[in-house]
Amino acid sequence: MEDVNLANPAGMPPMVRIEALHKRYGALEVLRGVDLNVQSGEVVCIIGASGSGKTTLLRCVNFLEPYHQGRIWVDGTLVGYRESGGHLMPAPEREVARLRAETAMVFQGFNLFPHMTALRNVAFGPIKVRKTPKQQAMIRAQELLERVGLGTKADSYPAQLSGGQQQRVAIARAMAMDPKVMLFDEVTSALDPELVGEVLAVMKRLADDHGVTMMVVTHEMQFAREAASRVVFMDGGVVVEQGPPEQVLGDPRSARLRAFLSRYIAP
Amino acid sequence: MQVVWDNIGLLLIGLRSTLILSAVTVVSGSAVGLLGGVGLLFGPLPVRGLLRAYVDIVRGLPLLVLIFFIFYGLPAIGLDVRGFEAGALALSLFAGAHVSEIVRGGINAVPKGQIDAAKALGLTFWPRLAWVVFPQAAPSMLPPWINVVVEMVKGTSLVVLVSVNDLLFAATKVAERTANPMPLYLAAAALYFVVNFAISRSGAWLERRLSYG
Numbered sequence: 001m002e003d004v005n006l007a008n009p010a011g012m013p014p015m016v017r018i019e020a021l022h023k024r025y026g027a028l029e030v031l032r033g034v035d036l037n038v039q040s041g042e043v044v045c046i047i048g049a050s051g052s053g054k055t056t057l058l059r060c061v062n063f064l065e066p067y068h069q070g071r072i073w074v075d076g077t078l079v080g081y082r083e084s085g086g087h088l089m090p091a092p093e094r095e096v097a098r099l100r101a102e103t104a105m106v107f108q109g110f111n112l113f114p115h116m117t118a119l120r121n122v123a124f125g126p127i128k129v130r131k132t133p134k135q136q137a138m139i140r141a142q143e144l145l146e147r148v149g150l151g152t153k154a155d156s157y158p159a160q161l162s163g164g165q166q167q168r169v170a171i172a173r174a175m176a177m178d179p180k181v182m183l184f185d186e187v188t189s190a191l192d193p194e195l196v197g198e199v200l201a202v203m204k205r206l207a208d209d210h211g212v213t214m215m216v217v218t219h220e221m222q223f224a225r226e227a228a229s230r231v232v233f234m235d236g237g238v239v240v241e242q243g244p245p246e247q248v249l250g251d252p253r254s255a256r257l258r259a260f261l262s263r264y265i266a267p
Numbered sequence: 268m269q270v271v272w273d274n275i276g277l278l279l280i281g282l283r284s285t286l287i288l289s290a291v292t293v294v295s296g297s298a299v300g301l302l303g304g305v306g307l308l309f310g311p312l313p314v315r316g317l318l319r320a321y322v323d324i325v326r327g328l329p330l331l332v333l334i335f336f337i338f339y340g341l342p343a344i345g346l347d348v349r350g351f352e353a354g355a356l357a358l359s360l361f362a363g364a365h366v367s368e369i370v371r372g373g374i375n376a377v378p379k380g381q382i383d384a385a386k387a388l389g390l391t392f393w394p395r396l397a398w399v400v401f402p403q404a405a406p407s408m409l410p411p412w413i414n415v416v417v418e419m420v421k422g423t424s425l426v427v428l429v430s431v432n433d434l435l436f437a438a439t440k441v442a443e444r445t446a447n448p449m450p451l452y453l454a455a456a457a458l459y460f461v462v463n464f465a466i467s468r469s470g471a472w473l474e475r476r477l478s479y480g
């Protein structure tokens with residue numbers, strides 16, 4: 001597999017480095033040797049059929065799932081384990097938590113905290129994890145809500161917001177941690193079609209203006225085309241093809257990718 | 268009714284013991300139940316096994332059997348307990364087992380995505396539990412917990428059988444002395460009712476306060 005290092009002409013170490021990653025659920029091997037590097041500032045869109053292991057890959061990156069073989073590093077730190085003498089030992093809880101604080105995740109189902117207002121949801125991580133003074137965290141949270149177009153919804157509870165608004169709050173919550181990497185797992189698939197645009201627009205702006213490193217699992221090919229610096233196609237638990245969007249989406253090489261794309265792009 | 272007013276002092280002293288015993292039981296039983304519920308879900312396997320046995324056995328016993336077991340059992344192994352202590356211990360263990368199961372169920376009903384979100388922010392186990400899981404579990408745990416509190420207040424009346432000077436004990440004593448039981452048991456019943464009614468109403472009020480969104 002050719003490794004296309006578009007965003008890395010200077011040979012900087014990758015922000016996320018995934019090597020020969022294997023992950024099983026019981027007897028089912030879901031990831032079967034994934035190799036993938038993500039450079040700082042890159043927006044990598046991951047596409048692939050249902051069940052190809054995209055969600056599992058993202059969950060391994062911030063160790064919501066343990067993995068069984070291979071390695072993941074985020075900004076040089078081994079994820080979830082400590083290595084000694086070639087053996088992996090589970091890392092202590094604090095270390096895993098510290099790493100997760102650096103890798104924010106936005107979920108398909110939003111997962112906002114229902115007992116907190118939008119503002120409180122966004123300020124919560126900085127206050128409890130970063131120990132940011134409350135006042136300061138609240139001010140920053142308000143700014144972030146404004147940036148995702150929800151400045152007036154600060155005092156609303158998640159149940160009082162539309163799906164698109166909830167997801168934008170969830171993105172603000174992730175941004176509030178100033179993460180090194182943001183992981184997006186099909187964040188628009190649970191939304192009514194008319195609400196997808198507002199969420200994608202927020203993500204597009206994030207990618208363009210803020211230079212945030214993003215790994216985005218998506219079925220939105222238009223978004224991948226416009227926002228991705230690289231598109232990665234997964235199938236059967238491995239990376240089958242990757243490259244610049246125009247190449248991967250416009251001139252697919254493998255038969256599997258062609259078959260997959262034909263279901264999304266009208267002939 | 269005159270006989271009640273003549274002996275109201277004694278009845279109130281009995282009520283005081285009943286309330287103290289109830290409070291001790293509810294506080295310690297709830298503490299046991301909090302830890303028990305968390306341990307049932309997240310403890311290491313042997314801990315989970317032991318807690319499971321404790322919860323299932325105690326929940327399967329009549330409260331009176333547990334009280335007798337502790338009142339007569341502990342002295343048999345050389346531990347000296349008075350009626351009040353044996354009663355408080357038995358009631359706490361009883362409440363603890365029931366609250367454990369309530370806490371386990373309440374925590375378990377919080378959607379997994381909430382825990383994922385809290386983990387992804389970098390929260391460790393206890394903060395996750397305290398700030399994310401528990402506040403969401405609390406509204407569903409409150410009604411069954413109030414039930415346990417009411418049951419405990421009623422359950423304290425059983426310690427009369429290991430001669431604790433509680434409300435029922437006071438009523439019985441005066442009733443025997445005056446040979447006029449009805450007014451006294453009616454008075455005792457009224458006092459139990461007032462206490463438990465107040466608890467239920469506070470519970471309902473708290474439930475409304477805790478619901479959000």
Ligand SMILES: Nc1ncnc2c1ncn2[C@@H]1O[C@H](COP(=O)(O)OP(=O)(O)OP(=O)(O)O)[C@@H](O)[C@H]1O
Pocket residue numbers: 025028030048049050051052053054055056057186
């Ligand atoms: N917790 C789990 N336990 C057992 N199997 C699981 C679990 N999570 C995922 N799987 C299985 O692992 C495989 C890959 O799942 P994954 O969610 O990573 O796929 P995906 O590419 O994200 O698919 P989708 O596009 O449907 O979201 C699927 O076969 C799925 O059934």
Ligand SMILES: [Mg+2]
Pocket residue numbers: 054055056185186
């Ligand atoms: Mg998925």
